Amino acid sequence: MVKREMRRWVAFLLVPLLLIMTLGTVPVYADSALGLHVDSAILIDAESGKILYEEDADKPLGIASMTKMMTEYILFEAIEEGTISWDQEYKVNDYTYAVSQDRRLSNVPLRKDGTYTIRELYEAVAIYSANGATIAVAETIAGTETEFLKLMNAKAKELGLKDYKFVNSTGLNNSDLQGMHPQGTGAEDENVMPAKSVAKLAYHLLHDYPEVLETTKINSKVFREGTSDAIKMDNWNFMLPGFVYQYEGVDGLKTGTTDFAGHCFTGTATRDGKRVIAVVMKAVDAKGVGSYKARFDATRALFDYGFGQFSEVEFVPAGYQFKDSKTLDVVKGKAKTVAVEVKEPIRMMVKTSEKDQYVPKLVIDESKMKDNALQAPIKKGTVVGNVNLVKKEGTDYGFIDSDNPGADVVTKDAVEKAGWFSLTMSAIGDFFASVWNGATGFVKGLFK
Structure with a gap:
C-alpha cells in the first residue's frame, strides 16, 4: 500500500518535470502542410x-x-x-x-x-x-x-x-x-x-x-x-x-x-x-x-x-458538345438553330488523385444573346461563351492570371440572314400563332 502511494507521488512529480523538459525540444517553426518553414x-x-x-x-x-x-x-x-x-x-x-x-x-x-x-x-x-x-x-x-x-x-x-x-x-x-x-x-x-x-x-x-x-x-x-x-x-x-x-x-x-x-x-x-x-x-x-x-x-x-x-489531364477535347446544349436558337436566320462546340481542348495540371473531381460547365455569353437567341447572320467560329472547370469538392486555388480561363465555345456552322420574304412570312406566322395561342387560352379559361 505504501509502495503504491509512493509510485503515485513520483508520477505526480514527474509529469510537470517531463513537460518542462519537452517544451525545450519543440521547434520554433512548426511544419506547414508540406513541411515548409516559410512566411x-x-x-x-x-x-x-x-x-x-x-x-x-x-x-x-x-x-x-x-x-x-x-x-x-x-x-x-x-x-x-x-x-x-x-x-x-x-x-x-x-x-x-x-x-x-x-x-x-x-x-x-x-x-x-x-x-x-x-x-x-x-x-x-x-x-x-x-x-x-x-x-x-x-x-x-x-x-x-x-x-x-x-x-x-x-x-x-x-x-x-x-x-x-x-x-x-x-x-x-x-x-x-x-x-x-x-x-x-x-x-x-x-x-x-x-x-x-x-x-x-x-x-x-x-x-x-x-x-x-x-x-x-x-x-x-x-x-x-x-x-x-x-x-x-x-x-x-x-x-x-x-x-x-x-x-x-x-x-x-x-x-x-x-x-x-x-x-x-x-x-x-x-x-x-x-x-x-x-x-x-x-x-x-x-x-x-x-x-x-x-x-x-x-x-x-x-x-x-x-x-x-x-x-496534366485533358478534360474536354476540341469539338466537344454539351449533351443538353448542342445548339442555340437563332432569330432572323435561314436556320432556326446553330450547333455550338468547344474550340480548343481543355487541359489542366491537377492533383492526379483529384482529377475526377473536376467537371466542365458551359457558360453562355448573355451579351451575345437577344431574347435567349443569337441573331443572324452568324459566322462560323463565332465565340458565344466559354467552358469552365468546376471542382465538385475540396479546395481549388484557381489560376495566377484569371479566375478560370477555360476554353471558348464557338458556332460550328454559319447561319445566313433570311430574306425579306421569309422574314415577312415568319412574322405573319408568329402573329397568327400568338393569336391562336391567345384564343385557345381564352376558350380553355371559360371551362375552368
Whole structure:
C-alpha cells in the first residue's frame, strides 16, 4: 500500500518535470502542410498558371533581388521595341560606380571611366545579381532610376500585380544605395510584394520572354574575360546542375536576400514536359534560422510535390458538345438553330488523385444573346461563351492570371440572314400563332 502511494507521488512529480523538459525540444517553426518553414510560398503550373499550392501567398513581404525579374522584363521589352539594343554601351557614373564597388553586396566592380554593353550588364544581373549593373540597365532605359520606377509601377499595374511597392530597381534596401536612392523614396525603404504577385511576374516573364532562361541557367561565367577586370560570376541559384543543392530540371530564375526580406527564391524547373514555378519567401530551418539551404530545401519540397502529385489531364477535347446544349436558337436566320462546340481542348495540371473531381460547365455569353437567341447572320467560329472547370469538392486555388480561363465555345456552322420574304412570312406566322395561342387560352379559361 505504501509502495503504491509512493509510485503515485513520483508520477505526480514527474509529469510537470517531463513537460518542462519537452517544451525545450519543440521547434520554433512548426511544419506547414508540406513541411515548409516559410512566411509565404506558392507553386504554379508555368504553362496554364494553375495554382497548385499556396501558403499565405497574398501577404506582402520583402522581395529583395527577386525585384530584378521586373527589371529584366522591362529590359526585354525595350530591346523588343527597339528603344535600346544589346550592343548599346553604358558609361559609368558616380552612382553606379559607388554601388558596384561595394563588395558586401553582389556586384561586378565597374570602372569609373568604363563603358559596358547592355548584354554584359544583363548577364551580370541574371547570373550574379549584380546591383550596380542593374542600376546601369535601368538608367539606360529610363535615364534615371527614379524614372525607371515609373516604368516598374506601370508594368506592375499592366500585368495585374497586387500590393506591390517598388523603391528601386535592384531589391536592395535603400540604405545600401549610399544616399543616392531614387527621389520620392525613403532612406530605409525596400521593395515589397506578395508571393502570388511574384509568381505572376515570373509567369509573364517566362511566357513573354522565355529566352531569359538561356542566361539564368548558366551556373558560372567570367565577366569581362581576358581583361584585367575579369571576375568569375557564380550563379546564386545553387539548385542548378553542378551546385550543392542541384535539382533535376532547374534552369532559373531569381534568388533574393536582405535582412528585411530574409532568404527568398523564385525557382523554375521542368520535368517530363511539365514546367512549374515556385516562390518561397523568408525561408528558415526548423529552428527559425534563415539560410541558403533553407530556401532551396523549401523549393525542393514544392518541386517534389508538383512533379510527384500532379499530372496534366485533358478534360474536354476540341469539338466537344454539351449533351443538353448542342445548339442555340437563332432569330432572323435561314436556320432556326446553330450547333455550338468547344474550340480548343481543355487541359489542366491537377492533383492526379483529384482529377475526377473536376467537371466542365458551359457558360453562355448573355451579351451575345437577344431574347435567349443569337441573331443572324452568324459566322462560323463565332465565340458565344466559354467552358469552365468546376471542382465538385475540396479546395481549388484557381489560376495566377484569371479566375478560370477555360476554353471558348464557338458556332460550328454559319447561319445566313433570311430574306425579306421569309422574314415577312415568319412574322405573319408568329402573329397568327400568338393569336391562336391567345384564343385557345381564352376558350380553355371559360371551362375552368
